Amino acid sequence: MSAPIVSHLDPDSVRRAAEILGNGGIVALPTETVYGLGASIDSASGINRIFSVKGRPADHPLIVHGSSASILDEVSDHPTAVARQLAAEVWPGPLSLLVPRSERVSLSVTGGRDTVVVRVPAHDFFRSVVNFLGSAIAAPSANRFGRVSPTTAEHVAADLGDDVDLIVDGGPSVIGVESTIVDTMTSPPQVLRHGGIPIEDVEALLGMSLAESDGTVRAPGTLASHYAPECQVVLTETADEAQSLLRTLPPTAGIVESPASTGLYAATLYSTLRTCDERGWTHALFVLPPNLGLGRAIRDRLKRAAAPFAG
Numbered sequence: 001m002s003a004p005i006v007s008h009l010d011p012d013s014v015r016r017a018a019e020i021l022g023n024g025g026i027v028a029l030p031t032e033t034v035y036g037l038g039a040s041i042d043s044a045s046g047i048n049r050i051f052s053v054k055g056r057p058a059d060h061p062l063i064v065h066g067s068s069a070s071i072l073d074e075v076s077d078h079p080t081a082v083a084r085q086l087a088a089e090v091w092p093g094p095l096s097l098l099v100p101r102s103e104r105v106s107l108s109v110t111g112g113r114d115t116v117v118v119r120v121p122a123h124d125f126f127r128s129v130v131n132f133l134g135s136a137i138a139a140p141s142a143n144r145f146g147r148v149s150p151t152t153a154e155h156v157a158a159d160l161g162d163d164v165d166l167i168v169d170g171g172p173s174v175i176g177v178e179s180t181i182v183d184t185m186t187s188p189p190q191v192l193r194h195g196g197i198p199i200e201d202v203e204a205l206l207g208m209s210l211a212e213s214d215g216t217v218r219a220p221g222t223l224a225s226h227y228a229p230e231c232q233v234v235l236t237e238t239a240d241e242a243q244s245l246l247r248t249l250p251p252t253a254g255i256v257e258s259p260a261s262t263g264l265y266a267a268t269l270y271s272t273l274r275t276c277d278e279r280g281w282t283h284a285l286f287v288l289p290p291n292l293g294l295g296r297a298i299r300d301r302l303k304r305a306a307a308p309f310a311g
Protein backbone atom coordinates (compact mmCIF):
# COMPACT_ATOMS: atom_id res chain seq x y z
CA MET A 1 0.00 0.00 0.00
CA SER A 2 1.26 3.44 -0.87
CA ALA A 3 2.33 5.66 2.03
CA PRO A 4 0.04 8.53 3.06
CA ILE A 5 1.05 11.98 1.83
CA VAL A 6 0.52 14.83 4.29
CA SER A 7 1.00 18.56 3.67
CA HIS A 8 3.65 20.35 5.73
CA LEU A 9 0.94 22.95 6.40
CA ASP A 10 -1.24 20.37 8.19
CA PRO A 11 -1.04 21.44 11.87
CA ASP A 12 -0.50 17.84 12.96
CA SER A 13 2.19 16.98 10.40
CA VAL A 14 5.26 17.79 12.56
CA ARG A 15 4.05 15.61 15.44
CA ARG A 16 3.01 12.81 13.09
CA ALA A 17 6.36 12.71 11.29
CA ALA A 18 8.37 12.95 14.54
CA GLU A 19 6.39 10.15 16.20
CA ILE A 20 6.97 7.79 13.30
CA LEU A 21 10.70 8.60 13.37
CA GLY A 22 10.80 8.15 17.16
CA ASN A 23 9.31 4.69 16.73
CA GLY A 24 11.98 3.59 14.25
CA GLY A 25 10.05 4.45 11.08
CA ILE A 26 11.18 6.24 7.92
CA VAL A 27 9.60 9.43 6.55
CA ALA A 28 10.22 11.30 3.29
CA LEU A 29 10.82 14.94 4.19
CA PRO A 30 11.15 18.11 2.11
CA THR A 31 14.38 20.11 2.09
CA GLU A 32 15.47 23.09 -0.01
CA THR A 33 17.80 20.87 -2.08
CA VAL A 34 15.95 17.58 -2.73
CA TYR A 35 13.56 15.41 -0.70
CA GLY A 36 15.28 13.29 1.95
CA LEU A 37 14.43 9.83 3.28
CA GLY A 38 14.74 10.40 7.03
CA ALA A 39 15.35 8.19 10.05
CA SER A 40 16.34 9.16 13.60
CA ILE A 41 20.10 8.77 14.11
CA ASP A 42 19.13 7.02 17.37
CA SER A 43 17.12 4.30 15.64
CA ALA A 44 19.13 1.32 14.37
CA SER A 45 16.04 -0.13 12.71
CA GLY A 46 15.20 3.15 10.95
CA ILE A 47 18.77 3.49 9.67
CA ASN A 48 18.78 -0.13 8.45
CA ARG A 49 15.51 0.42 6.62
CA ILE A 50 16.93 3.42 4.76
CA PHE A 51 19.68 1.23 3.32
CA SER A 52 17.34 -1.61 2.38
CA VAL A 53 14.62 0.61 0.87
CA LYS A 54 17.12 2.58 -1.20
CA GLY A 55 19.07 -0.54 -2.18
CA ARG A 56 22.13 1.37 -1.03
CA PRO A 57 25.41 -0.40 -0.11
CA ALA A 58 26.04 -0.31 3.68
CA ASP A 59 29.38 1.51 3.24
CA HIS A 60 27.72 4.55 1.63
CA PRO A 61 27.40 7.00 4.54
CA LEU A 62 24.35 9.17 5.27
CA ILE A 63 24.25 12.93 5.88
CA VAL A 64 23.13 13.93 9.41
CA HIS A 65 20.67 16.84 9.58
CA GLY A 66 20.25 19.12 12.59
CA SER A 67 18.09 22.14 13.37
CA SER A 68 20.82 24.64 14.31
CA ALA A 69 24.60 25.10 14.21
CA SER A 70 24.87 23.43 17.64
CA ILE A 71 24.51 20.10 15.79
CA LEU A 72 28.19 20.48 14.89
CA ASP A 73 29.28 19.96 18.51
CA GLU A 74 26.80 17.13 18.93
CA VAL A 75 28.07 15.01 16.04
CA SER A 76 31.74 15.96 16.36
CA ASP A 77 34.10 16.28 19.36
CA HIS A 78 36.54 18.40 17.40
CA PRO A 79 34.90 20.33 14.59
CA THR A 80 37.49 22.25 12.59
CA ALA A 81 37.62 26.08 12.62
CA VAL A 82 36.61 26.05 8.95
CA ALA A 83 33.54 23.97 9.81
CA ARG A 84 32.59 26.34 12.62
CA GLN A 85 32.88 29.38 10.39
CA LEU A 86 30.91 27.88 7.50
CA ALA A 87 28.21 26.52 9.82
CA ALA A 88 27.78 29.97 11.40
CA GLU A 89 27.64 31.77 8.06
CA VAL A 90 25.77 29.39 5.74
CA TRP A 91 23.38 27.30 7.86
CA PRO A 92 20.52 26.81 7.44
CA GLY A 93 21.52 26.19 3.84
CA PRO A 94 22.69 23.78 1.13
CA LEU A 95 26.20 23.13 2.50
CA SER A 96 27.25 19.84 4.10
CA LEU A 97 30.46 19.67 6.14
CA LEU A 98 32.73 16.68 6.67
CA VAL A 99 34.06 16.67 10.26
CA PRO A 100 35.50 14.05 12.68
CA ARG A 101 32.70 11.82 14.06
CA SER A 102 31.80 11.74 17.77
CA GLU A 103 30.46 8.66 19.60
CA ARG A 104 27.02 10.26 19.32
CA VAL A 105 26.78 9.10 15.70
CA SER A 106 26.76 5.36 15.14
CA LEU A 107 29.02 3.73 12.58
CA SER A 108 25.96 2.45 10.70
CA VAL A 109 25.15 6.09 9.82
CA THR A 110 28.70 6.84 8.63
CA GLY A 111 29.26 3.59 6.75
CA GLY A 112 31.97 2.60 9.25
CA ARG A 113 33.90 5.87 8.92
CA ASP A 114 35.38 8.05 11.66
CA THR A 115 34.04 11.11 9.88
CA VAL A 116 30.50 12.42 9.56
CA VAL A 117 28.87 14.75 7.07
CA VAL A 118 26.39 17.18 8.64
CA ARG A 119 24.12 20.04 7.59
CA VAL A 120 21.14 22.17 8.68
CA PRO A 121 18.53 22.32 5.91
CA ALA A 122 16.77 25.58 4.99
CA HIS A 123 13.27 24.16 5.30
CA ASP A 124 11.29 25.14 8.40
CA PHE A 125 9.28 21.94 8.45
CA PHE A 126 12.38 19.74 8.50
CA ARG A 127 13.94 21.67 11.38
CA SER A 128 10.67 21.58 13.34
CA VAL A 129 10.62 17.78 13.05
CA VAL A 130 14.21 17.59 14.37
CA ASN A 131 13.20 19.78 17.34
CA PHE A 132 10.04 17.79 18.10
CA LEU A 133 11.90 14.48 17.81
CA GLY A 134 14.79 15.72 19.94
CA SER A 135 17.43 14.01 17.83
CA ALA A 136 19.15 14.57 14.51
CA ILE A 137 17.85 12.94 11.34
CA ALA A 138 19.95 10.95 8.88
CA ALA A 139 18.60 11.47 5.38
CA PRO A 140 19.88 10.47 1.96
CA SER A 141 17.97 11.67 -1.09
CA ALA A 142 14.61 9.83 -1.25
CA ASN A 143 15.23 7.84 -4.43
CA ARG A 144 16.35 4.29 -5.22
CA PHE A 145 20.12 3.93 -5.43
CA GLY A 146 21.53 5.39 -8.65
CA ARG A 147 18.27 6.96 -9.83
CA VAL A 148 17.14 10.59 -10.18
CA SER A 149 16.71 12.48 -6.88
CA PRO A 150 13.17 13.71 -6.04
CA THR A 151 12.27 17.39 -5.88
CA THR A 152 8.52 16.91 -5.23
CA ALA A 153 6.41 14.66 -3.00
CA GLU A 154 4.96 13.10 -6.18
CA HIS A 155 8.45 12.05 -7.28
CA VAL A 156 8.97 10.33 -3.93
CA ALA A 157 5.59 8.58 -4.10
CA ALA A 158 6.33 7.29 -7.61
CA ASP A 159 9.72 5.88 -6.61
CA LEU A 160 9.43 4.81 -2.93
CA GLY A 161 5.72 5.19 -2.11
CA ASP A 162 5.20 1.55 -1.17
CA ASP A 163 8.16 1.38 1.20
CA VAL A 164 8.04 4.47 3.42
CA ASP A 165 5.76 5.18 6.39
CA LEU A 166 4.83 8.77 5.49
CA ILE A 167 5.59 11.34 2.79
CA VAL A 168 5.46 15.01 3.77
CA ASP A 169 4.66 17.38 0.90
CA GLY A 170 6.56 20.62 1.45
CA GLY A 171 6.25 21.90 -2.11
CA PRO A 172 8.88 21.71 -4.84
CA SER A 173 12.50 21.89 -3.57
CA VAL A 174 13.58 25.45 -4.33
CA ILE A 175 17.23 24.71 -5.11
CA GLY A 176 16.73 21.40 -6.89
CA VAL A 177 20.21 19.84 -6.63
CA GLU A 178 21.83 18.27 -3.55
CA SER A 179 23.95 20.18 -1.08
CA THR A 180 27.58 21.03 -1.75
CA ILE A 181 29.85 18.82 0.39
CA VAL A 182 33.13 20.25 1.72
CA ASP A 183 35.79 18.22 3.54
CA THR A 184 36.83 20.64 6.30
CA MET A 185 39.60 18.32 7.57
CA THR A 186 42.08 18.97 4.77
CA SER A 187 44.13 22.09 4.13
CA PRO A 188 42.89 23.66 1.96
CA PRO A 189 39.38 22.22 2.35
CA GLN A 190 38.25 20.00 -0.53
CA VAL A 191 35.03 19.95 -2.51
CA LEU A 192 33.64 16.39 -2.29
CA ARG A 193 30.48 17.23 -4.24
CA HIS A 194 29.41 20.34 -6.14
CA GLY A 195 25.90 21.32 -5.16
CA GLY A 196 23.39 23.94 -4.08
CA ILE A 197 25.86 26.57 -2.85
CA PRO A 198 28.46 27.58 -5.44
CA ILE A 199 32.03 26.94 -4.30
CA GLU A 200 32.87 30.51 -5.33
CA ASP A 201 30.56 31.67 -2.48
CA VAL A 202 32.25 29.33 0.01
CA GLU A 203 35.67 30.53 -1.13
CA ALA A 204 34.62 34.17 -0.68
CA LEU A 205 33.46 33.45 2.88
CA LEU A 206 36.70 31.66 3.79
CA GLY A 207 38.97 34.01 1.88
CA MET A 208 40.79 31.04 0.35
CA SER A 209 40.56 28.72 -2.62
CA LEU A 210 39.14 25.23 -2.16
CA ALA A 211 40.76 22.17 -3.71
CA GLU A 212 38.89 19.68 -5.87
CA SER A 213 38.62 16.26 -4.21
CA ASP A 214 41.86 14.32 -4.57
CA GLY A 215 39.91 11.06 -4.38
CA THR A 216 41.20 10.04 -0.91
CA VAL A 217 37.84 10.73 0.76
CA ARG A 218 35.61 9.89 -2.16
CA ALA A 219 31.98 10.53 -1.30
CA PRO A 220 30.25 7.37 -2.50
CA GLY A 221 27.37 8.46 -4.68
CA THR A 222 29.89 10.39 -6.67
CA LEU A 223 30.01 7.24 -8.80
CA ALA A 224 30.32 7.74 -12.54
CA SER A 225 26.73 6.70 -13.23
CA HIS A 226 24.09 8.24 -11.01
CA TYR A 227 20.95 10.32 -11.34
CA ALA A 228 20.17 8.22 -14.41
CA PRO A 229 16.78 8.34 -16.15
CA GLU A 230 15.67 5.55 -18.53
CA CYS A 231 16.38 7.58 -21.68
CA GLN A 232 19.88 8.23 -22.99
CA VAL A 233 21.11 11.68 -21.92
CA VAL A 234 23.23 13.36 -24.61
CA LEU A 235 25.30 16.41 -23.70
CA THR A 236 26.40 19.33 -25.85
CA GLU A 237 28.14 22.62 -25.16
CA THR A 238 26.07 24.75 -27.57
CA ALA A 239 22.53 24.93 -29.00
CA ASP A 240 23.93 24.61 -32.56
CA GLU A 241 25.71 21.41 -31.61
CA ALA A 242 22.45 20.05 -30.16
CA GLN A 243 20.58 20.84 -33.42
CA SER A 244 23.11 19.06 -35.60
CA LEU A 245 23.27 16.04 -33.27
CA LEU A 246 19.48 15.80 -33.28
CA ARG A 247 19.53 15.18 -37.04
CA THR A 248 21.64 12.05 -36.48
CA LEU A 249 19.27 10.57 -33.86
CA PRO A 250 15.90 8.77 -34.14
CA PRO A 251 12.62 10.81 -34.16
CA THR A 252 12.10 9.82 -30.50
CA ALA A 253 15.02 12.10 -29.56
CA GLY A 254 14.38 15.64 -28.31
CA ILE A 255 16.25 18.78 -27.27
CA VAL A 256 15.59 20.07 -23.74
CA GLU A 257 15.06 23.82 -23.78
CA SER A 258 17.71 25.52 -21.63
CA PRO A 259 16.21 27.50 -18.72
CA ALA A 260 16.91 31.24 -18.61
CA SER A 261 19.16 31.13 -15.52
CA THR A 262 21.32 28.54 -13.77
CA GLY A 263 19.04 28.87 -10.72
CA LEU A 264 16.06 27.81 -12.81
CA TYR A 265 18.15 25.17 -14.57
CA ALA A 266 19.02 23.58 -11.19
CA ALA A 267 15.48 23.90 -9.81
CA THR A 268 13.94 22.10 -12.81
CA LEU A 269 16.75 19.66 -13.67
CA TYR A 270 15.48 16.50 -11.98
CA SER A 271 11.83 17.09 -13.00
CA THR A 272 13.02 17.57 -16.56
CA LEU A 273 14.97 14.30 -16.51
CA ARG A 274 11.79 12.51 -15.38
CA THR A 275 9.67 14.31 -17.99
CA CYS A 276 11.92 13.01 -20.78
CA ASP A 277 11.00 9.48 -19.73
CA GLU A 278 7.30 10.36 -19.44
CA ARG A 279 7.36 11.76 -22.98
CA GLY A 280 8.75 8.46 -24.22
CA TRP A 281 11.96 10.05 -25.48
CA THR A 282 14.78 7.60 -26.16
CA HIS A 283 17.37 10.40 -26.23
CA ALA A 284 17.36 13.77 -24.40
CA LEU A 285 19.82 16.41 -25.59
CA PHE A 286 20.92 18.98 -23.02
CA VAL A 287 23.01 22.09 -23.60
CA LEU A 288 25.38 22.31 -20.62
CA PRO A 289 25.60 25.59 -18.66
CA PRO A 290 29.03 27.25 -18.22
CA ASN A 291 31.27 25.58 -15.62
CA LEU A 292 30.96 28.14 -12.84
CA GLY A 293 28.65 28.86 -9.91
CA LEU A 294 25.61 26.57 -9.82
CA GLY A 295 26.55 25.49 -13.34
CA ARG A 296 29.23 23.22 -11.83
CA ALA A 297 26.66 21.10 -9.98
CA ILE A 298 24.34 21.00 -13.00
CA ARG A 299 27.16 19.83 -15.27
CA ASP A 300 28.23 17.23 -12.70
CA ARG A 301 24.72 15.73 -12.40
CA LEU A 302 24.12 15.77 -16.15
CA LYS A 303 27.44 14.00 -16.80
CA ARG A 304 26.50 11.28 -14.32
CA ALA A 305 23.02 11.03 -15.85
CA ALA A 306 24.68 10.55 -19.25
CA ALA A 307 27.09 7.83 -18.08
CA PRO A 308 26.07 4.21 -18.76
CA PHE A 309 24.53 2.60 -15.66
CA ALA A 310 27.06 0.18 -14.20
CA GLY A 311 24.57 -1.44 -11.73
Ligand code: TXA
Nearest residue numbers: 033035036061062115116117140141178179219220221
Ligand atom coordinates in the same frame (compact mmCIF):
# COMPACT_ATOMS: atom_id res chain seq x y z
O1 TXA B 1 21.10 17.98 -0.23
C1 TXA B 1 21.45 16.93 0.30
O2 TXA B 1 22.60 16.75 0.76
C2 TXA B 1 20.38 15.81 0.40
C3 TXA B 1 19.28 16.28 1.32
C4 TXA B 1 18.26 15.20 1.59
O3 TXA B 1 19.82 16.80 2.50
N1 TXA B 1 20.98 14.59 0.85
C5 TXA B 1 21.78 13.84 0.07
O4 TXA B 1 22.16 12.64 0.64
O5 TXA B 1 22.13 14.18 -1.06
P1 TXA B 1 22.79 11.44 -0.21
O6 TXA B 1 22.88 10.31 0.76
O7 TXA B 1 22.00 11.22 -1.43
O8 TXA B 1 24.23 11.93 -0.53
C6 TXA B 1 25.14 12.06 0.54
C7 TXA B 1 26.55 12.06 0.02
C8 TXA B 1 26.93 10.70 -0.52
O9 TXA B 1 27.68 10.88 -1.70
C9 TXA B 1 27.78 10.16 0.63
O10 TXA B 1 28.71 9.23 0.21
C10 TXA B 1 28.44 11.42 1.15
O11 TXA B 1 27.41 12.36 1.11
N2 TXA B 1 28.90 11.26 2.54
C11 TXA B 1 28.15 11.23 3.67
N3 TXA B 1 28.92 11.00 4.75
C12 TXA B 1 30.19 10.89 4.31
C13 TXA B 1 31.46 10.65 4.93
N4 TXA B 1 31.57 10.47 6.24
N5 TXA B 1 32.55 10.61 4.13
C14 TXA B 1 32.46 10.80 2.80
N6 TXA B 1 31.29 11.01 2.16
C15 TXA B 1 30.18 11.07 2.88
Ligand code: MG
Nearest residue numbers: 140141149221
Ligand atom coordinates in the same frame (compact mmCIF):
# COMPACT_ATOMS: atom_id res chain seq x y z
MG1 MG C 1 21.50 10.77 -3.42
